Structure formats: structure tokens, C-alpha cells
Amino acid sequence: MKELAELALDTARSKGASYADIRICRYRNQYIFGRDKRIETVADTEDFGFGVRAIVNGAWGFASSYRVEKEEIQRIAAMAVEVAGASSRLLKQPVELAPEPAYQDQWQSPIQKNPFKIPMEKKIGLVLRINEEMLKVEGIKVAMTYFIFNEMWKYFASTDGSFVEQDLIFTYPQSTAVAVGAGDSQTRSIQVPPEQKGYELIESVDWIELAKKAAEEAVQKVKAKQGMPGKMDVILLPSHLCLTMHESIGHATELDRALGWEADYAGTSFVTLDKLGKLKYGSALMNIVGDKMLPNALGTAGYDDDGVRARRFDIIKEGIFVGYQTTRDLARFVNEKESNGCAFADSWSSFPMQRMPNVWLKPGEKPLSLEQLISDTKEGLLFDGMGSFSIDHQRYNFQFGGDAVWEIKNGKVGDMVKNIAYQSKTTDFWGSLDAVCSKEHWENWGVFGCGKGEPPQSARMGHGSSPSRFRQVNIVSAGGKL
């Protein structure tokens, strides 16, 4: 690979590039989808190719191809330079890359069992067994389970002298029971987070027990009372808080958004550059970290797609916004000397852009369990899992539902409620954070398919937290009749 990579870099340099890099990538996916007592899809996919980035006269160019051959690499490297030349006609500020040492290194996900080496029969058998267990529960109409296993092998080389090989493996199980009854239908999913793990993730869970529980809760949800609007304290479990953090903090603190680079598509951010170091984002309990090093998290890697070594940095410290997510070409806009290592491309054919690393909430320092937090809450709602989600293009106004929601009355978990969501403004919401459980209760959750960019790219990242409480949040009802 090194020889092919050097050929691309030499070609780009000889054509006039001041900087170039190449990523040669092979992706492998296995997808098993079971509906009820049958397997609907068993698929195995592979995707191999390379992309070359070049800077000419301070402008980026990119070209890619699936033919990983010497002549094609030369052609594509020359094309990346040509495209950069076209871009440089409309240049406002030349690209400047924050310095980064050259690395010759290898990195791989710390997995225990390669999921691709586990016999397919075994995986199929478990998918069917989970569905079967769900269908045993009266009132379950449909059971759906899928397992996705994904490997990203990447070889990165740059004219700065880096040659880095990485092999990342992900496991994403998802299982949902659909209950139907009395003119209603509700779903409930097994709550197991996707992680950068091998088949050991699947084996660490008692799926049969969880399938039965999810199915029973789906049926309970059909029978549950409608949620009522009003102001209420909410306790959010890590399985739920994951997505709220992703949308209201993760995307809002992306520097490319703050600079307007996403204005035509995903939007900009209310966290404008003048707010760095000043904005009171939330209560003093709010400590948010950007992190490419968190073990087993979805956004973890040895290096990002700029070739920057993985690191950890503060985004929000004691409620104050202190740091953006950056890449090598973004760092200078906030006077940073180094990138925070947040470049990612979802394919060899995609241009690396600023993508969220793992963005997670630090646990509370004082010992606090979920049970203690619930018993300390007179009246409220407990949210588990992800439901409906929507947020505006500057990340102010959001609305989130849950996979399951229960009432809390006089310090105890009560009845389930359905068709309910909370709606708030980002800084009001995080300002109402008044309790975060301690580290024993911290869980590593994540988002597997986050879209951004034009052309759109999909990324994955971790959002761990401990159960947390927010006071007097606006609750909206999603019930009603047609």
C-alpha cells in the first residue's frame, strides 16, 4: 500500500500540489434482518477504493476511484490537482493546515471476537430466537431484529510524511417489538447501544430476557395513558440523553457550522465565535468532552482522516462553552495551534469534513444513583431510549420523544405514558440540569447514522452519560385523533 500511496503523493506534488493525502479504504458490512419468524435479508458487502485530496494555490481539490491500480492512482491524483486549480479561482482565504507531526503507525479496534468470523448460522439463529421470544407475548404483531457488523480498513498517507493503517470494527444490534391493540400501535426496542466492539457485544447480553421485557413493555405502552402537556421535571437515561446531547451540543459546537460552511444544508449554529469562553451553555454540572480516545465508543480511532492523532478536549466546562470541534484547516479560525482531530470521511469516495467525535457528559462528582435520583423527584417523567427527534437549523429549538416514558410520583416510578415529548430551547434546557448521577452509572451510548454535508455523508459517534435530571421542562402531547 505504501508504494501506491507514495505514487499518489508524488504525482500530486509533481503537478503542483503544496499538500496532498490519500486514503485507500476497504469497507466490509454484514447485514442480517429478521422480521417475525423469517429472515428477510442476509447480505455481505465489500467496497474498496481510494480518494486523493490536494491543495493548489491554497484551494482544496478531491478525486476518487474504485480502481486501486497504479495508472488510475496517477490519473486521479492529477485530477485532484486539476480540480483544486479550478477551486482556486474563487478563493477568499487560502487553506492553512495546523501543524501535525508525521506518524508511521497502525491502530485497530480493541475487539475480542471478530464478528465476520462467527458462523452466519449462529447469528441468524439468534436473530430468529429474539423475534420468536417477542412474538410469544400476547399483543405483539410484529418483531424486527437486525444485526449489522461493519469493518473500516483505512490506509492514510500524506505529503507531511504520515503513513497510518487503521482497522475499525463496529457492531450494531437493533431489535423492536410492535404491539397492536384497541385501535393503537406502539413500539419498544431492546436497549443495547452500538459500539466499536466485536461479537462480544452480542454475547454480553441476555437477548431472550430483554426480548421478553421489550415485548411486554410494547404491550403496556399500547394500554398506557396519553401523556399530558405541561411543565415537568424529567430524568433522562443515558440511552435517551445520547441523542439530545448529539443534537443540542454535538452539532451546535461544530466549528464548520459556526463559520457558516454548512449554511446551505444542515445549517449554522447559535454558538457563534464571539461566544467562545463566554457562553453559559448550562448549569455548572454540565461538563462535556470531545473525545476520539474513549474505549469502544463509535467515534474512537487512532487517527482522524486528516492524520491527526486521537485526542480529548473540553467543549463545555462547568456550564461554560470553551472549545469547538476542529480539523487541521479549521483550527486557525479559533486561533488554535493544533487540530482537535475531528476530520472524518464516510467513504474512500468522500471528502473528509469536520465530524463530531465522541461527545459525552462527565458523570457527577458526588455519589448519586438512579434510584436516589428518582426518590428525590416528587413529580416527573423518566425517559428511556430514543424516540422522535427534531431541532432547528441553528440548534435552539428542539423536541424529543422517548422509546418508553414513565411517570414519577412521590419518588417512585409509576405508570407508563405514551405519545409524549419534551420541547425546549438548548440553553434553557441545559440550564435546568440539576443532577447528574455518578460514574458507576455512566453508560457508553452512541449514534450510528448521523447525516451532514453536501453531498451527504453518514458518521457515527459515541455520546455517553449518566442518568441526569432537568427541572421544569415543557412537555407536549403527541396524541389525538385523525
Added chain:
Amino acid sequence: MTIDEKETISLLQNIISENPGKDMGIGVSGRETGSTRFANNAITTNGVYNGLDLYVEVTKGKKRGIAVINELNREKIKEAVARADALADVAPENPELMPALGPQTYPKVPTLFYKSTTEFSPGQRVDSIISAIDKGKKEKLTSAGFFETSSSFSAYLNSKGLSYYLLATRSYFSNTFRSSEEGSGWASAEEENVERVAVGKLAEDAVRKAIDSRNPRPLPAGKYTVILEPAAVADMVWYLLYNFTAREADEGRSFLSLPDGKNRLGEALVSPKVNIWSDPALPEIPAFPLGEDGLPQEKTVWIEKGVIKNLIYTRFWAEKMGKAPVSFPANIIMGGENHRLEDLIRSTEKGLLVSRFWYIRDLNPMILLLTGLTRDGTFLIEKGKVSHPVNNFRFNESPVNVLKNVEMISQPKRAVGGETGQSAFVPALKIKEFNFSSVSDAV
């Protein structure tokens, strides 16, 4: 990346003939894309992207395995066939698996392939972008946007003789202009022929919206008469049809469900003013005439005078329910009336003009309740005139209610949904009692 029809079909035939006696289907698709992105009045990324996939499915009775690769050498192809074959061996029987189709006859549709689009160069994209940016600069606006042109092909052959080869080009231009006085405007277009992408007009439209939406005044949430521009209507209608599946309705888990496993097919669901259909042959928004598994697809009426005329029936569900299969919509067309957008505004005593929606998600599938937000220009209409810009809103509303509450319809045009990113040939709609649930501070 495109391979010509003869070469592609010959590649597929070779694979089939090298595996005699196998029930298999082979697909190959490729694309070549050039795209340029700009922001803050300058280009941010510019690239050329190639892709190719070979899809192999092997079926053994009611068992099927699938493998996908993108390396077209003999060894890899052989490996992919072996992999799909092995997966078919271990896959349990799927009683819902329908047999592969034999040769089909497809209706004629207008071409979706334009040489002008394939020949459009990075330099031409940059020229267009410069012209758009200049229009904004003159008004002291900051621009961002995206221009993409692509060509693609898709071919399929199975051992029963079903075969097709599809060739298409696509051009997509989108631009957003933002003002330092809290204004924002957006316009976009998708066309097969790049020559029909009117960059100058799209830039002018977005610039005008950015100027008109400056300094929005506060307005509380609540129920308002709204005029939805075609981009907002495209999203609403697409969301409706995403959920037009008979199976979910029959299984009791959709807004189209009725007791005892029945559904609302034949019911007057929305206003009699509403007519929605798909037609791959419509020149303004042509589509491939292919549906599920390669079934031919002709004009399909979904809603006629407010009555549901068709639901999506997969081949399996259709057979089970004794119906003919109806594939997912090839495109969306909504009938209009002889009015212009200006006529809808003129007829409105008090209401809101909505340019587009953003971040739409399901809230409750049993009533098809959706949530989402307005973006890039929301205006108060008073006494038949656009009075002034107002803040953005979140809505919690169902497209069923939207189409029930239609009061007036403009002539349709091709528009791209701001959320779905999908084109539709739809009018602007005047709707009463549209539910905005909260205010958004976003500009």
C-alpha cells in the same frame, strides 16, 4: 462511471452463463459525480467521485443470499457469487420471498439522460457559482451552496431473463443567502438536464428572500392559515406517501388502519380539491418506469378528489390480500388550480407564508403526526399582502390535516423538498388552521 449497454449486459450474461442452473440475479450500477460546495462567498470543497457496485443474489427455493462488491475482476466476481451462494445455503426459508420475474415490457418514458449534464465541467460549475455569489455580494449578503452534476447507469439480469439497463443524469443546485440583519433565503432545483437549471433565477429568488426576511418580528405560536410554497408541499406529500403502505395499514399500525384488519382504501381522506398521482412519463418530472423487483410502473393515482384510490402493495402482500401489486411512487404529482402563488396571498386576510420546512420527523404514526420547523423566510400576510417577516416556528401537524384543510391551490411546478431532498411536481397550498406548536429563534 458508466459502461455502455452492450458491454454491461454482456458482463451480466457471462456471469449468469458461468453459473448454469443457478437461480440468480446480477445487478451492476455505476456513477460519476462532480460537485462543488461553497460558503462565505468562496468555494470550500470541489471534487470528482466515481463509484461502481456489482450486486449478486442467489436464490434457492425460498432462501436467498446477497453479496455486493465493487471490484470487477474475475476472481472477485467468482468470490461474490460463492459468497451469495453460501449465504443462501445458511439462510432459513423465507415464506414471503417472491419468485424472480421473467422478461417485462416497460412503458416508454422521456429520457432521463442528457449529454449536456455529463459534459458539464468543474470550471462551468465554478462559473455558475461565481455568478450566484456575485448577485448576493451586490446586496451585501453571504452565500453558501452546492452544485452537483452526475451520470449513472444501472443494469440487471436474472436467470429467468428479466433484464433492464437504465441511464440517467442529474443536476442539483442549491443556494442560501444570509444577511447580517437576520435574514435568510434559499432556493434549489433538480433537473436531469443541467441546461434547465436556472442558476441566475435561483440565486435571484434566494437573494430576494434573504432581503425580504431581514429583521423578523416576533409572532406567537398557534393555529394560522398558511400558504405553503411548493418546496414545503413537496415534503408534506412525500411524507404522506412514505406512509401509504397497505401492509402497515392492514396490520393495525398506521393512520390508514381500520378495525378488523381493514384499511382506508376507498375512503374520502382529505379535501375533494386534492388529486395526487405518480406518472413516470410526465416530461416535467420523468422517472424510470420500474417498481419492486423490476415490475413495470405506469401512472398510479393515489388520491382522486380526496378519495384514496391506491395504496402501496408489495408483491407478497398483494398476493396474500388478493390485490394487484402497487410499487412505491416513481414520482409525485399533485394537481393544481388556475391560480398563481400571488393569488393565494391576495385571497388571505391574515396568514403566514412558509418558504420551506426543515427537520421533519414522525411523532405519532397512528395519526401521521409530524414535527418540523420553518426555515429561510416565514412571513405574515395581512389583508392580501405580505406584511413583514416573522420568527420561525416548530409545527406539530399531520399532512392528513394539511390536505383536509386545503382552501386554495396554485398551478403546480417542480420543486425540491427542503427536508426530504426529493423532487415533486406540486402546487403551493393555502391551508387553514395549521398548528405551530412553538417559536424557534433560528434565522
